[in-house]
Amino acid sequence: MAIVYCKRLLDFEQWEGHPESPFRLKTMMKKLSSEGLWEGVTSPFEINDEDVLRVHTERHLDRLKKGGNVALDADTILWDTSYEYSMLSAGVACTAVSLAMDEIPAFALTRPPGHHAGRDFMGGFCYLNNVAIATARAGVRTAIVDIDAHHGNGTENIFYGRDDVLFIDIHEDGLFPGSGHMEDVGEGKGEGYTVNIPVPAGSGNRTYMKAHDEIVFPVLRQFRPELLVVSMGVDAHYCEKYSHINLNTKCYIDMFKKLLAESSHRKIAFVLEGGYHLRATAEVAAGLMAALEDREIRPEYNEERKESANGPRAVDRARDHHSRYWKL
Ligand SMILES: [Zn+2]
16 A cells, blocks of 8 residues: 655745645644655656546646636635646645555645546646546556545546546535536446436435445446545535534545455555545544555544435435446
8 A cells, every 4th residue: 555745835825824724734744754654655756737638628738837826716726836736736646546556556646636636727726636636647457436525526527428437526515616416427438437426415425335336336346346435525524614514534535445456456546636624534534544455444534424315315326327328
């Protein structure tokens, strides 16, 4: 197992007090060190414009290079430095995927995150789609599983017409950016290869495990990817204030273990997306590294929150919908 980390990424921030802060990585490092899990740390290689242009338009890249310190949305500025740091972050993801291709499961400490960046758009703290760039660079049959509480609209946009990249996304229905309807299944030869599972606010462990057991894993087994890439958002944790999903740390760890078991020859990379409660995110990261090493941690943020029946019902609806493309 490996951790891919770039110290220079600690120098980037939107502005002081912004949730997507360097403290996310600093708290993670501290927690991983205290658990004896800050090991196998690898520096990333650098990527070039050619890597970016496999998934983004030239216009997108030019706009990013130009910077200008202008607002993309209420929470994201296109800084003059955004190009430099987003290239480093995408390099972290590419390095993790490269290790995964060598059968070394890897965790990419990427920031800025990437899954809201599409072919020709950026925002939601994202400039370059780290996961998409790394997937396209690997060039093999790949499944991307996005467990961030927000829908990965950028990743969906990039691979919407592809049948060699499967995109599965479980997310809170109606949360930013508002996309991810189960009816959005891909287009052309990509029809059926986008699998959205929107779940309502208030969903928790039971809903997520049901979605994985009844949709995510059966679809993965039928698709048979060579590479598995996880868009690892930790903002579906009950500690998080930017979503209304109530997963505990154990549920995250169980998902990671099952995803690892589903990967072919452990060709799996976990690429950080959101997760803004510093200590819960760090704990989940430690849980991931422990799982990759076949070890256990003792989670502190592990309450079982009550959940309504609406979550499992939403999973039933999504399963019925996607069963026109997959045996579910
Ligand atoms: Zn998110």
